[in-house]
Amino acid sequence: MRTGAKRFQPQQQQGTQLRVLSMSSQTQSGYGRNAIVPAEDAALTRVGFGTPMGELLRRYWHPVCLSAELGELPKFLRILGEELVAYRDRSGRVGVLGAHCCHRGTSLEYGRIEENGLRCCYHGWLFNAEGRCLEQPGEPPDSTYNERVSQPWYPAEEYHGLVFVYMGPLERKPLLPHYDTLEQESAGHVAYRNHSRGDVVRCNWLQLQENAIDPIHTFALHGYNPGVFGFTDIYSILPEIDYSRHDHSITYERDALLPGDRNFLRVVEAFVPNVRSIPPPVVEGKDPEKETERARMIGWWVPVDDENTVGFHIEAVSPDRPMFQPTGPIPDRPYEETQRTPDDREAQVSQRPIAIHALEHLATSDRGVIMFRRLLRECSRMVENGDDPPGVNRDPTKRVIESKARNAVSLAE
Numbered sequence: 001m002r003t004g005a006k007r008f009q010p011q012q013q014q015g016t017q018l019r020v021l022s023m024s025s026q027t028q029s030g031y032g033r034n035a036i037v038p039a040e041d042a043a044l045t046r047v048g049f050g051t052p053m054g055e056l057l058r059r060y061w062h063p064v065c066l067s068a069e070l071g072e073l074p075k076f077l078r079i080l081g082e083e084l085v086a087y088r089d090r091s092g093r094v095g096v097l098g099a100h101c102c103h104r105g106t107s108l109e110y111g112r113i114e115e116n117g118l119r120c121c122y123h124g125w126l127f128n129a130e131g132r133c134l135e136q137p138g139e140p141p142d143s144t145y146n147e148r149v150s151q152p153w154y155p156a157e158e159y160h161g162l163v164f165v166y167m168g169p170l171e172r173k174p175l176l177p178h179y180d181t182l183e184q185e186s187a188g189h190v191a192y193r194n195h196s197r198g199d200v201v202r203c204n205w206l207q208l209q210e211n212a213i214d215p216i217h218t219f220a221l222h223g224y225n226p227g228v229f230g231f232t233d234i235y236s237i238l239p240e241i242d243y244s245r246h247d248h249s250i251t252y253e254r255d256a257l258l259p260g261d262r263n264f265l266r267v268v269e270a271f272v273p274n275v276r277s278i279p280p281p282v283v284e285g286k287d288p289e290k291e292t293e294r295a296r297m298i299g300w301w302v303p304v305d306d307e308n309t310v311g312f313h314i315e316a317v318s319p320d321r322p323m324f325q326p327t328g329p330i331p332d333r334p335y336e337e338t339q340r341t342p343d344d345r346e347a348q349v350s351q352r353p354i355a356i357h358a359l360e361h362l363a364t365s366d367r368g369v370i371m372f373r374r375l376l377r378e379c380s381r382m383v384e385n386g387d388d389p390p391g392v393n394r395d396p397t398k399r400v401i402e403s404k405a406r407n408a409v410s411l412a413e
Contacts, residue, residue, distance in 0.1 A: 161191025
């Protein structure tokens, strides 16, 4: 039971931690413990072709760029360790091909966009969105060699301003999912890159995704630094936390008793493998009518490779519900400023390029992270056994995924 509003007191908590340490590991120095770094948990973090997590990720659709980024020139991409090129042909169709031309390996990022495909700059071979070679200008007029070669390609679709790619086995291709929180009537949509941790985040995708199911960091990290990137001082009130597992997601409920007999409930949902639904962070806890709302943003953390990640968001917006995330690049802050007021970027990227799970000491407050990792392992085993992982759907009547994420401000009971 809650006993009232409790403010974050870092000095008092630090003392408690030190007393615990003095009874156990403080009797040892860092000799050997700090110098020797175990291997990462490859089954959860490595994303290359053929790895357990790489194969799981390849059973889902991933955003790879903004629709607006595909103009007169192709766009080079690196996703899941693979080099790709995205383009929009002159008929308006989006395609994603392997970056290196199957003829002699020249990158198609230098190719010429035409009515029905992308032509390699080196020898003029023309490929459509399914990798079919339409023309080979240097071959004899009666040659059929173009029918016997093809360019690697991936299915691509657009959804509310993002270009999505499916990189798994073609015969297992699911429908591109839609989200109910983005399908609200009278809502517009804004798609943008998540620059909150840099244009390309210099760390593994999982430690970014796990942040969405870690509510205590909103108290310790954001509550101790109110005002940084939108979080208000009510996050400094220690909440009660509960977690729930669903078909292909984990949710947490963050419940805090505010001054003035008001209650702030925040629900966040993390879907496997790399999707999250988060309600607006800017909550003052004063207006139950305006500050009670369901989530209106869906985000993705997409692995570039094992040690780099890119993020994307789609927000549903309306005149009375403006955007709550910045769409443009966030300038680098001076190092001293990041030390004084660290944010998610500092907390997650500094965990090493790939966080070492073997060195962690997970506690009860990490229950959401533990549940999410367990769910990922279960999903990975399903793929290894030849089954579809949860969230993969081919039924158009079940295409829309329901999100449970929301904010609720109310009078305390």
